[in-house]
Amino acid sequence: MxxxxxxxxxxxxxxxxxxxxxxxxxxxxxxxxxxxxKDLKDEKETKHLEALEGAESRLRLFQIDLVDYESIVAAVTGASGVFHLATPIIVDQVHDPQKELLGPAIKGTINVLTAAKEVGAKRVVVTSSVSAIVPSPKWPPHLPKTEDCWADEEYCKQNQLWYPLSKILAEKAAWDFAKEKGLDVVVVNPGTVMGPILPPTLNASMLIIHRLIQGCTETYEDFFMGSVHVQDVALAHIMVYENKAATGRHLCVEAISHYGDFAAMVAELYPQYNIPRFPKDTQPGLLRSKTGSKKLMELGLEFIPMEQIIRDSVESLKTKGFIS
Ligand SMILES: NC(=O)c1ccc[n+]([C@@H]2O[C@H](COP(=O)([O-])OP(=O)(O)OC[C@H]3O[C@@H](n4cnc5c(N)ncnc54)[C@H](OP(=O)(O)O)[C@@H]3O)[C@@H](O)[C@H]2O)c1
Known part of the structure; x- marks a missing residue:
């Protein structure tokens, strides 16, 4: 429709x-x-959007800072729906977690939801992450992880996993706001998102496959729960927005799998690259499941399989000149 x-x-x-x-x-x-x-004057942020089909007549760009409430009000005014994706993503060197990650993620979410409520938006889709589901060392080991599972805040603090902590706290802030203020909120929790790249720069998840191809042996033990095609993630957002029966959190992965499974398939499909070999379980205790994203499947989402995710990612990295 x-x-x-x-x-x-x-x-x-x-x-x-x-x-x-x-x-x-x-x-x-x-x-x-x-x-x-973030910056209307930066062509790296705007040009690929302005080139999209339909952009000329139906796309308007707004400059916001997540901690500047008024800038957000301007962007949501007139909107009947809001998709809240913006958040700082720093997984390597974090110097000041509060200032760089936690503050903008949590305050930004509250600002966006407050503005959405103020302008009368009828539904807000919040992009959380599997990082608000794992690491969850206390989850019963015989059960596959589901939307009922929350990542462990204390474990994240002790292990300085500031990005997962920012996603946990931002999602919790969204649920608290929805309950207190009566705003209709639904959440999508994507896994590691890959596939064709539209912006001119590489984001954190596409860096994972880029680094793997260059021989990186990192196993993303606390971060990985499965891969998902970027087009499916976008589609999942639209499905949960348009389908009023959609409620709560929605795990969004083509399957719950280990990073080693992913790396092994990259090695099989692209033997010309020197892909490292990993142990069978790179995410100790994570039970594999082909139906982890049952809620989205029941809404009609047919996930693009891992093989195609890899092919689309590698071909896009080549086309954009990130690998040869
Ligand atoms: N990629 C994944 O594998 C994955 C998995 C699960 C969840 N997610 C979630 O999906 C969402 C989008 O991620 P992505 O992979 O598309 O990352 P991305 O390409 O880095 O996009 C993040 C966006 O947030 C904006 N942003 C960051 N800080 C901001 C601030 N202070 N004020 C205003 N805007 C700000 C960025 O603007 P600039 O471009 O100007 O910096 C960018 O547009 C995030 O919420 C992320 O946590 C991603």
Missing amino acids: AASAMEVVCVTGGSGYIGSWLVRLLLYRGYTVNATV
Whole structure:
């Protein structure tokens, strides 16, 4: 079903890897989109969006800072739906976790939800992550992880896993806000998102396959729960927005799998690269499951399989000149 061009939706983080795909699919479905970027003067954030089909007449760009409430109000004004993707993503060197990650993630989420409530948006889709589901060392080891599982805040603090902590606390803030203020919120929790790249720069998840191809032996023990095609993640956002029966969290992976499974398939498909070999279980205790994303499957999402995720990622890395 195509949306009416009169229906305006806002995508925060519209310039990003997933955000660009979401803007693309929303325009394709006929929505008018208010997409946010951090710097309107930076062509690296705007040019790929302006080139999208439908952008000329139905895309408006807004500059926001997650901690600047008024900038967010301008972007959501007139929107009947809000997709909140923007968040700082730093997984390597974090110097000041509060300032660099936790503050903007949590305050930004509250600002976006407050503004959405103020302008009368009817539904907000919040992009959380599997990082709000794992690491969860206390989850019963005989059960596959589901949307009922929350990542362990104390474990994250002790191990200085600041990005997962920011996703846990931002998602919890969203649920608290929804309950207290009566705002309709649904959440998507994607795994490691890969596939064709629209922006000119590489985001953190595409860096994972880029680094693997260059021989990196990191196993992402606390971060990985499965891969997912970027187009499916964008589609999942639209499905949970449009389907009023969708409620709660939605794990979004093509299957619950280990990073080693992913790396082994990259090695099989692309023997010309020197892909490291990993032990069978790179995520000790994580039970594999082909139906981990049952909720999204029941809404009608047919996940693109891992083989295609890898092929689309590698071909895109080649086309964009990141690998030869
Ligand atoms: N990629 C994955 O594997 C994955 C998995 C699970 C969940 N997620 C979630 O999906 C969302 C999008 O991630 P992504 O992979 O598309 O990453 P990305 O390409 O880095 O996008 C992040 C976006 O947030 C914006 N942003 C960051 N800090 C901001 C601030 N202070 N004010 C305003 N905007 C700000 C960025 O703007 P600039 O481009 O200007 O920096 C960018 O548009 C995030 O919420 C992330 O946690 C991603």
